[in-house]
Structures are given as C-alpha cells and as structure tokens.
Amino acid sequence: MxxxxxxxxxxxxxxxxxxxxxxxxxxxxxxxxxxxxxxxxxxxxxxxxxxxxxxxxxxxxxxxxxxxxxxxxxxxxxxxxxxxxxxxxxxxxxxxxxxxxxxxxxxxxxxxxxxxxxxxxxxxxxxxxxxxxxxxxxxxxxxxxxxxxxxxxxxxxxxxxxxxxxxxxxxxxxxxxxxxxxxxxxxxxxxxxxxxxxxxxxxxxxxxxxxxxxxxxPFLMAATGPGSSVMTPLRPDPRPLAGLFQQTVVLVRQAVLYRLIHQEAPLPDPQREAVSARRARLMEQASQGLDTLGGHRAALTPAGEAVRAEAADLLAEEEAREGTRPGRLPGGRA
Structure with missing residues (x-):
C-alpha cells in the first residue's frame, strides 16, 4: 500500500x-x-x-x-x-x-x-x-x-x-x-x-x-471534468481529486513522523511542545482530508479505496494514542 x-x-x-x-x-x-x-x-x-x-x-x-x-x-x-x-x-x-x-x-x-x-x-x-x-x-x-x-x-x-x-x-x-x-x-x-x-x-x-x-x-476513476476539483487542507485553491488523495496520504504520514520524533528524539521541552503542536495541526488536516475524500469514494478505484481505508485506520490509531477522537485535537480542543 x-x-x-x-x-x-x-x-x-x-x-x-x-x-x-x-x-x-x-x-x-x-x-x-x-x-x-x-x-x-x-x-x-x-x-x-x-x-x-x-x-x-x-x-x-x-x-x-x-x-x-x-x-x-x-x-x-x-x-x-x-x-x-x-x-x-x-x-x-x-x-x-x-x-x-x-x-x-x-x-x-x-x-x-x-x-x-x-x-x-x-x-x-x-x-x-x-x-x-x-x-x-x-x-x-x-x-x-x-x-x-x-x-x-x-x-x-x-x-x-x-x-x-x-x-x-x-x-x-x-x-x-x-x-x-x-x-x-x-x-x-x-x-x-x-x-x-x-x-x-x-x-x-x-x-x-x-x-x-x-x-x-490507478487510484482514481477517469476524470469527470471541472466538477472533480475540491478544496484541500493544504491549498487555498481548488485542486483535482488526485491532489486531495495525495495530500491525505502525506498528512497521515507526517502525523506519524511527529509522533515518532516526540517519542524517540532527544529534544528540549520547548521543542517537544512545538513538535506536539505541529502534530496536532497535521492530525486536524488529515482528518479534514479524509472527510472530504470520503465524500468522493465513488471516484476511487478499489486500489484507491484500499489506500483511503488504510489512511483512515492509521489516523484512528494515531488519535487513539493521544486519547483523542475524530475531529478533535489533543487536549480536547475542537
């Protein structure tokens, strides 16, 4: 995958x-x-x-x-x-x-x-x-x-x-x-x-x-025209669905990266706090990306749906590690 x-x-x-x-x-x-x-x-x-x-x-x-x-x-x-x-x-x-x-x-x-x-x-x-x-x-x-x-x-x-x-x-x-x-x-x-x-x-x-x-x-069905453009977490302008698909994978991986840095890297407390804050933002963006992608599942091939499901499962695991639930950040902030 x-x-x-x-x-x-x-x-x-x-x-x-x-x-x-x-x-x-x-x-x-x-x-x-x-x-x-x-x-x-x-x-x-x-x-x-x-x-x-x-x-x-x-x-x-x-x-x-x-x-x-x-x-x-x-x-x-x-x-x-x-x-x-x-x-x-x-x-x-x-x-x-x-x-x-x-x-x-x-x-x-x-x-x-x-x-x-x-x-x-x-x-x-x-x-x-x-x-x-x-x-x-x-x-x-x-x-x-x-x-x-x-x-x-x-x-x-x-x-x-x-x-x-x-x-x-x-x-x-x-x-x-x-x-x-x-x-x-x-x-x-x-x-x-x-x-x-x-x-x-x-x-x-x-x-x-x-x-x-x-x-x-192929992870997406054939393009259906301008209507396939969507808003994404990382860009201010509408992007093709392929852009959202890739952004979602990127954001979930980045959230994992920051959790591992927080756990494994020797950092002073101020930097550790900055790592936590960055991870919280990435988790929020990843959740947003998955929500939007979930609304376009009909445009995903079986391989694309498998990647979406893997990303959703991995993000759920990351949320569980922090005691959070979907749509919320560590510490209970909306």
Missing amino acids: LVNPDTAAARRAEDALWCATDAVLRRTGAGEVAPPRHPARKAAAHQAGTEPLPLTGPPDRKGPAGGGPRTVPLPCPAAGRWAVDLAAPAPHLGAAVGRALASIPQGRGTTKDTEGPGVVLRAWKAEEATVLGETAERLDQVWPAVLAELQEGISQIALLGGRAIDGFTDFTTHGAVFVNAARLTVGRTGLPGWVRLADALVHEGTHTRCNAAAFST
Whole structure:
C-alpha cells in the first residue's frame, strides 16, 4: 500500500516507471541525454513526445558547473550512505520551478529577488549539507522505514530561495524534490532545522512515492471534468481529486513522523511542545482530508479505496494514542 512505508513496493513502482521512461528514450534516440534514473532523463522523456531531440545535449558529468549530477554521500550509520544529489541549478530543475510558479494562485509574486516573494533555485551551502546529514541520521533513528523508502525515490534535492513556495515535486522531473532553504533553519515555533527538513522530505517524498505508484496502479476513476476539483487542507485553491488523495496520504504520514520524533528524539521541552503542536495541526488536516475524500469514494478505484481505508485506520490509531477522537485535537480542543 502507500500509507505505511514499503521499500520493496516503492522499488517495484520505481522500476516500472523508469523502464517505461527508458523505452521512450530508446524509441526517440535520446538514450544518452542523462544518467540512468536521473530527473533530467525523465524530463527528456516527457519532452521527447512534443519537441525534437537532442534537447540540451548530454550533461557534463564532471560536476555542477556543467549542470550534471553531483553526488554527495551523506552519513547515515545504520542505513548505509544516502548518495543523494545536492542539486545545483540546472535547466530541467529551472523549468520545473517555472511550472510551479505558474500554478500558484494569483497575488503571490514571482520576482527573482530571493528576499522577496518569488522563488529561485539556489546552490547548497556546506552548513545546509550538514543539516541534511543530521536529518538522515535522525530519520534512521526514529523511522528507518520511511528513510529507506525516501532513498528509493529521491535522487536529487534542489534548494529554493524566496517566499513563494515552501516545496514541491514535479512528475516531469521525477526523482527530484524541491525544498525551500528556510526549511533547514530554526522555525518561528522553535522547531530545529532537522525536524523541519524531515517534515519536508517526508511530504515531498510521499508525493514522489504516490506518483510512481499511480503510474502503474490507478487510484482514481477517469476524470469527470471541472466538477472533480475540491478544496484541500493544504491549498487555498481548488485542486483535482488526485491532489486531495495525495495530500491525505502525506498528512497521515507526517502525523506519524511527529509522533515518532516526540517519542524517540532527544529534544528540549520547548521543542517537544512545538513538535506536539505541529502534530496536532497535521492530525486536524488529515482528518479534514479524509472527510472530504470520503465524500468522493465513488471516484476511487478499489486500489484507491484500499489506500483511503488504510489512511483512515492509521489516523484512528494515531488519535487513539493521544486519547483523542475524530475531529478533535489533543487536549480536547475542537
């Protein structure tokens, strides 16, 4: 299923997706456009259907100056080394940012000033790589299954500067996740950078997992038109039902993450309180997502209904752990 991490299932879904991607590239003669299972390779396969090849030519694989992959092994003692690419700005990533900006509601700026309301790609700093290393180590301590699944699906992490977007995934650049650099620093509520980055990686990594799974397994019936758009817990604008479906899985997983951090991670009391508050909000949003999704069960395939039921059961377990009941937060608040 999708809600509880499953590394073997994630690997099978990734294998199917990349097998199809490689078939497209072989058919169009673009097989050398990027290394295997690289997000630029996925972007090339999408582009091959509508634009002539070669695209921008093979990337320079010597390092970030040529736009090629830059693999930086990060320490993760019990799970091995996470050889994830700390991505430098590159054309396939820039195109994804442009699509993300085009999709946000009007009224939010798109200036290229990184201190302003827009968003741009930016390079990693050494101290940010250190935060990512700590995040991987902490995830291995509190939830090794989710770290193992992230390792299957994420091959690039791109940093964003600016305020328009906290993070996103883009199926055209499958394998890349985009995270705002602010998420690697202490938040307004006192959450440390590693917690906020773990939150972001679980969020975006779950979208990656859902996208790969949906490539082989339909979770929703065929789209029925504009009426299938719904309001969701995480966006101010109506989203397709698929967006609600994925958000619900994301939110339930995040609630589990924060419970495990609260239980397992050594945190001072103020940070522990911030973790509890964040989890309470996630539980509320997950409940909202499940309620809305429950009103559209006729649009779910049997596989989609199984995921919805799994998410509902897992959220019920989380509520029971806190002595809460559906629709209420810990402490009895409505």
